[in-house]
Amino acid sequence: MRSRLFAVLSAAVLAVTLTACGSDSGDGAQVLRVGTLTDAPPAIFFDDGEFTGFDNELLRDIAKRQGFEVEFVGTEFSSLLAGVANGRFDIGSSTISATEARKKTVAFSNGYHTEYTTIVTAKGANLTSLEAFKGKRLGVVQASVQDDFATNKVPGAEVVRFPDYNAGFAQLRNGAVDGWIVPNEIGNQYIEQNPSVPLEIGYKIETKETPSAYAVAKTNSELLDKLNKGLAAAIADGTVEKLNTKFYPDSPLPKELEPKGPGLPVTNPGV
Numbered sequence: 001m002r003s004r005l006f007a008v009l010s011a012a013v014l015a016v017t018l019t020a021c022g023s024d025s026g027d028g029a030q031v032l033r034v035g036t037l038t039d040a041p042p043a044i045f046f047d048d049g050e051f052t053g054f055d056n057e058l059l060r061d062i063a064k065r066q067g068f069e070v071e072f073v074g075t076e077f078s079s080l081l082a083g084v085a086n087g088r089f090d091i092g093s094s095t096i097s098a099t100e101a102r103k104k105t106v107a108f109s110n111g112y113h114t115e116y117t118t119i120v121t122a123k124g125a126n127l128t129s130l131e132a133f134k135g136k137r138l139g140v141v142q143a144s145v146q147d148d149f150a151t152n153k154v155p156g157a158e159v160v161r162f163p164d165y166n167a168g169f170a171q172l173r174n175g176a177v178d179g180w181i182v183p184n185e186i187g188n189q190y191i192e193q194n195p196s197v198p199l200e201i202g203y204k205i206e207t208k209e210t211p212s213a214y215a216v217a218k219t220n221s222e223l224l225d226k227l228n229k230g231l232a233a234a235i236a237d238g239t240v241e242k243l244n245t246k247f248y249p250d251s252p253l254p255k256e257l258e259p260k261g262p263g264l265p266v267t268n269p270g271v
Contacts, residue, residue, distance in 0.1 A: 111211025
């Protein structure tokens with residue numbers, strides 16, 4: 001992937017004035033607005049004028065199977081779920097962990113990926129346990145599951161919140177924060193694409209109980225059903241496996257998502 005994937009892109013520049021969701025394309029297909037990020041490769045990013053990454057390419061495949069089209073719109077993560085809940089976006093696509101707290105705001109599709117939460121540090125910092133970060137500054141994307149992790153599971157750390165991944169990485173690079181909490185693949189990608197910056201993964205833990213899932217409004221059970229049916233088909237015929245190989249070549253696919261696997265069911269209370 002090109003290093004320019006990490007250029008800072010303003011969500012305000014990418015976003016357009018939004019009116020009603022679910023418009024109609026010229027060929028009669030329903031066009032759904034998808035809120036996504038620009039700077040979290042290989043999951044979600046903006047390249048050559050197009051939103052791409054594992055999450056967004058899988059969503060394109062699901063949309064094709066289910067007879068609708070998608071229009072991606074850049075946004076900040078902190079406002080994404082509210083945007084889905086209030087109808088600004090039809091779908092949220094941003095490696096969103098399907099936590100119980102978030103289910104109070106939106107409904108989630110079944111899971112399409114699992115993650116490891118990692119803390120990226122300066123190389124040789126020897127920050128390899130959560131206790132080691134007591135009194136240290138930890139950078140996170142505001143309102144992300146990593147924000148929750150830092151707040152609730154890293155005792156004594158000072159949590160520093162940023163609007164996006166690029167901002168957090170910049171502060172880690174210049175030493176303004178001691179650690180940067182991100183999904184494992186995103187951390188590895190930034191390290192790989194910035195070899196002149198001496199960084200390493202200091203701490204890592206699996207978070208399989210809250211898989212990544214697409215977010216929809218709690219009232220939109222029809223769309224939720226379409227996403228789940230399309231995802232099941234993409235798992236069954238190996239599309240998820242192929243996308244995983246393309247975007248996460250060093251990460252094994254969870255057995256649940258292998259062809260003909262059972263998938264990663266997500267329950268939505270009251271939906």
